[in-house]
Amino acid sequence: MTNISRRNLLKASAAGAAGVAAAGVSAKALAKSNGKRVVIVGGGIGGATAAQYLKKMDSTIDVTIVEYNKDYYTCFMSNEVIGGNRDIESIHFTYEKLAAKGIKVVYDTVTDIDAKGQVVKTKGGKSLAYDRCIVSPGVDYKWEAIEGFTPEVAATTIPHAWKAGPQTKLLRKQLEEMKDGGTVVVVAPPNPFRCPPGPYERVSQIAAYLKENKPKSKIVVLDPKKKFSKFGLFMDGWKRHYGYGTDNSMITWINSENGGTVSAVDVASKTVTAAAGKFKGDVVNIIPPQKAGSIAFKAGLTNDSGWCPIDHKTFESTIHKNIHVVGDSSVAAPMPKSGYAANSQAKVCAAAVASLLNGTTMIEPSWVNTCYSVIAPGQDGISVAMVYKYEGGKIVKVKGSGGLTGAYDPELRKREVLYAHSWFENITADTFG
């Protein structure tokens, strides 16, 4: 700022001329008419990250975030709460730090997005006009897919606990109350779904708890897939820690080829019907099939897949202009539906939106995904990573980068547990301030 050349000063004066005229009217009118209003729908990882990075990139952008829940519990690390190794308060976040940075936080439910009129409408009766809208609603569930499984059942009896909070506590309580020798039935979802290694980390965490406290108990995993994320590493870990593959295995995994696909549940008897037969559990956890968050459907942002197609560089919807979709709801494959992916996508989207609002050229994007899973508390952590670039109009994996944790090395696996916890501390600091 101290070395403004005469030429730049002249350029800046010309650019500032319109601003001077407006300032003569009123400061409020200037703020309203700067054409840089962004409304963010959803305060999860994608939404909160986008809000913070937009403000950081250009503090003159008027950022409003709409989220119905004042208390956010991260889905990641909630498996450690279920396993009894983490207090639920440690995964609890609020929006006060965002508000302190000048982001307007509106606690309300978005009922509709008028794409033509560029207005976000809320249950509380608000109409929020935007120049650009960022939608990050996470996932919703295909309740019709499993007969007998409803939102009420999930909230009271058979939790999905796939959005952390009260259901995480409920599942933990049920495990604590279960007798030694009981059976835990975990129903895994079909692809694509939020947090691909999540169900199997959950099984590992529950197994660790049972091994220590209720060693006669068993876990049955019913899976509509043939394989899953980090498959070899989980299988190896389950063998090492939980006797997998032996007669005394704590975990039984039934995949699609062996009838693991579930069609119904009888709530009263806690009995799940799979292709292979009926499975009665003392504790049942059903992670249902998933689709984009409901507002994405209401706003007409989804296609036949049930997810939101987007431009891979800007994350702008290919259906509605001026609306961007990030996180689990977007179709951003080869990136997975993970918290780190949502965080990484939100920053690229923020850069795109800031460039579009300022009429500048967007910097070439770059993304990373890292996902940690803890197979055995304090001992055995694993990870998958990938670097992505934009090429030929698509997000592509950078060849040679990324991949899985290598062969078992006790020292390195211990380090990965602490790195997993560091991942958690840092991504939440980055997202919620």
Next chain:
Amino acid sequence: MKKANLSLLASAVLAGSMVASSAAVAFDRGEMLANTCAGCHGPGGISHGPATPSIAGNSEAYFVESMEAYKSGERPSTIMTRIAKGYSTADFEAMAAYFAKQKYISAKQSTDASMAKIGEKLHDKYCEKCHTEAGKLAEDESGFLAGQWKPYLQYNLHDFAVSQDREMPKKMAKKLDALYKKHGQEGLDQLVEFYATK
């Protein structure tokens, strides 16, 4: 008087609009790349722990050298080799320039004062010559030791001195070997406690 006020207002608005446009323009490829690191290394490269190191404020040379060593596999790691393989030398340089500009802040963690006191003496004897001021100067072109998270310091000292998986300059190898032979794991732990207090 009216005229004077107007010009004051004009310059205020001018400054405002310049700040706004520079805020948007200042974002470069280095920051775009660096943003992907924040999820693990913390916003601005300041790690909230408990193990992942802070990478803010390091010298550009050290940053690039480290990333190249991860990329080739020369420097042992859990995940960094896999990540580093996703970038070119130009990418590393862009990231390095961004992180070098960020302010380094020492980690807040519990330390053992009596161990740190012995650690300080060990540092003075074996390390200070190259890692001046407890290893908190970017000019030394080595990673920051002062105020780094303890597990990270432990892992690296282990890889250098105990498992000897990691290459180091000849002088350093000589000094560290002498320290480990004489003071063992306890000496390494004391050194870690000392750096953590700085």
